[in-house]
Amino acid sequence: MTVAILDPAAGISGDMLLGAVLDAGAPRAWLEQLPARLGYPDVRVEVAKVTRGAVAATKVTFRIPGDDGHDAHHAPGGHGHHVGDLIARIVRAPLAPAVRDMAVRAFEQLAEAEARVHGTTPAAVHLHEVGATDAVLDIVGGVEGLAELGVTDVYNLPVAVGRGWVQAAHGALPVPAPATAVLLEGRELSLGGPVSGEATTPTGAALLRVLSQGAPPSRWRLLRSGWGAGTRDPAEYPNALRLLLVETAPEAGVLEVVATDLDDLQPEYLDPLRAAVFRAGAVECVAWAVQGKKGRLALRVEALAPADRADAVVAALLGHSTTAGVRRTVATRVTLPRRTVAVELPGGFRVQVKVWDGPDGPRWKAEFDDVLAVAERSGQPAWQVAREAERLADVARREPHRDITKHGE
Numbered sequence: 001m002t003v004a005i006l007d008p009a010a011g012i013s014g015d016m017l018l019g020a021v022l023d024a025g026a027p028r029a030w031l032e033q034l035p036a037r038l039g040y041p042d043v044r045v046e047v048a049k050v051t052r053g054a055v056a057a058t059k060v061t062f063r064i065p066g067d068d069g070h071d072a073h074h075a076p077g078g079h080g081h082h083v084g085d086l087i088a089r090i091v092r093a094p095l096a097p098a099v100r101d102m103a104v105r106a107f108e109q110l111a112e113a114e115a116r117v118h119g120t121t122p123a124a125v126h127l128h129e130v131g132a133t134d135a136v137l138d139i140v141g142g143v144e145g146l147a148e149l150g151v152t153d154v155y156n157l158p159v160a161v162g163r164g165w166v167q168a169a170h171g172a173l174p175v176p177a178p179a180t181a182v183l184l185e186g187r188e189l190s191l192g193g194p195v196s197g198e199a200t201t202p203t204g205a206a207l208l209r210v211l212s213q214g215a216p217p218s219r220w221r222l223l224r225s226g227w228g229a230g231t232r233d234p235a236e237y238p239n240a241l242r243l244l245l246v247e248t249a250p251e252a253g254v255l256e257v258v259a260t261d262l263d264d265l266q267p268e269y270l271d272p273l274r275a276a277v278f279r280a281g282a283v284e285c286v287a288w289a290v291q292g293k294k295g296r297l298a299l300r301v302e303a304l305a306p307a308d309r310a311d312a313v314v315a316a317l318l319g320h321s322t323t324a325g326v327r328r329t330v331a332t333r334v335t336l337p338r339r340t341v342a343v344e345l346p347g348g349f350r351v352q353v354k355v356w357d358g359p360d361g362p363r364w365k366a367e368f369d370d371v372l373a374v375a376e377r378s379g380q381p382a383w384q385v386a387r388e389a390e391r392l393a394d395v396a397r398r399e400p401h402r403d404i405t406k407h408g409e
Contacts, residue, residue: 002223004146005216006156007242009190010052010230011199012208014138015060019228020243021145022047023058030148031060034141038093040064040133050229053238057227064133081132083111083125090140099144102210106139110206113182135203142207149245155216156208158190162199180205188215194236218306219253220246247339255283255333256310260323261290263298270299273320277301280316281309304333336363343392349374351385353393362397364390 006012022028028047035043044063049056090103111122118125127135146154161176161184168177175198176184183205200208223245230239265273270287277285282303292298301321305313310328317326336356344350351374352367366386375382 002150002152003216003220003246003248004149004151004154005220005244005246006154006208006212007244008156008159008200008204008208009193010195010237010239010241011160011162011201012204012241013201013230014134014142014203014207015062016204016228016230016241017142017207017243018060018138018145019047019058020226020241021142021149021228022060022226023228024149024224024226024243024245026145026148031141031145034144035062035137037095038136038140039089040137043133043137050233052227052229052233052240053235055227055238055240057229057238057240059229059231062134062137081127082123083107083127084123086127086132086136089136093140095140095144096147099140099147102143103140106143106206106210107135109183109209110135110179110202113179113202113206116182117178138203139207143211146211151245153213154211155214156187156212157216158188159184159205159208160190160193160195160199162195162197163191164196164198166198176200176205177202183209187212194234195239196234197232216246217248220248222246253333254307255304255331256307256313257302257329257331258282258305258310258313258317258326259300259302259329260317260321260326261292261298261300262321262323263292263296265299265322267299269321270301273301273317276316276320277303277313280312281305282313282316304331340367341393341396343389343396345374345385345388345392347378349378349385351389353389355393355397362394364393366390366393 006017018031022031031047032045035041035045042065046061046063048059048061050059051057087104087107090100090107093100095103108122111125114125115122161180164175165172166175166177167173177198179202180198180200183202184200187208225245226243227238228241228243230241232239274285274287282305284304285301287299287301290298290300301317303313303317314326314328317323336358338354338356341353341355342350343353351370354365354367356363356365366389371382371386371389374380374385378385
């Protein structure tokens with residue numbers, strides 16, 4: 001899995017996220033085609049390599065007919081588009097369901113924040129003409145751009161909000177702007193540093209709210225990064241959003257062991273219990289037979305959970321089993337470094353292969369669910385699918401110039 005960590009040390013806006021996504025490897029052609037797909041055929045996309053401070057970054061600018069160069073802010077009433085109209089535009093566009101749903105949620109959150117600030121209803125919130133177009137392109141582009149990079153989960157580091165005042169449609173507002181502050185509730189903010197002015201915009205805050213799960217995992221490996229430039233170029237700091245593409249690295253860490261003995265749970269309910277424990281955040285859950293009190297046969301269920309998920313795992317064990325209590329201990333887990341290789345078998349079937357770096361060389365294991373799916377679709381025995389996938393993963397390691405993920409061998 002590829003995980004994105006947003007580093008808004010200089011804040012976040014929609015165009016900064018788009019620039020970071022392109023800088024990290026998303027195709028430029030995808031973004032250039034986005035306005036037409038969203039019903040804005042006259043909007044031009046400009047992509048430029050710039051520097052912010054001493055850092056090279058990518059700047060994205062939408063050239064919108066009628067744009068006077070001013071960044072319009074949202075407001076209730078007045079001229080512009082109802083948020084409901086913009087949501088309808090997104091729903092009509094040819095987008096993947098997950099992208100569409102997340103973009104719609106971002107606009108709903110934006111409208112709710114503006115309505116709360118102005119004492120009205122979300123249905124009454126308007127976005128000014130230019131601001132509306134920008135917001136649609138920024139929000140859909142930010143969500144879809146991360147999908148283009150293959151990102152499965154998003155986290156963020158503390159968010160800079162800046163200081164001072166920002167000019168809005170109805171006068172000056174303190175930074176962070178009121179709607180931005182609402183959208184950032186529950187997030188860790190960075191209030192120090194050299195950032196002045198509006199660092200995080202309402203659109204950037206809305207994207208952060210729907211995309212990010214919060215603070216990143218404690219251990220991860222950096223794969224690559226990208227920088228998305230803001231419009232201003234102050235001398236004191238790089239006004240850019242950094243996007244880190246990483247993979248989780250659970251090779252070592254402190255975990256909690258959560259265990260219980262069950263002598264009155266029918267065995268057929270063990271699988272639903274284990275599924276609930278995994279949903280709660282456990283990294284492993286095993287069960288075996290033991291002899292309990294008064295000679296009764298029982299099941300011992302033991303889960304491993306990161307410290308920040310241990311309470312949720314305990315709640316899952318208590319809620320989905322017949323136990324009256326659990327035991328919790330702290331343990332240190334050490335595992336081999338692990339990564340995942342995607343290979344494509346003849347016939348276009350794709351399989352993920354887990355690779356462990358052992359002391360005697362790599363060890364392979366094809367992802368079982370992928371193997372079963374390919375076996376069912378192709379009619380091949382599952383063990384043959386697994387063996388071929390692992391062979392191709394080994395070829396990819398020994399001959400990195402060969403594009404195994406697309407063509408097989």
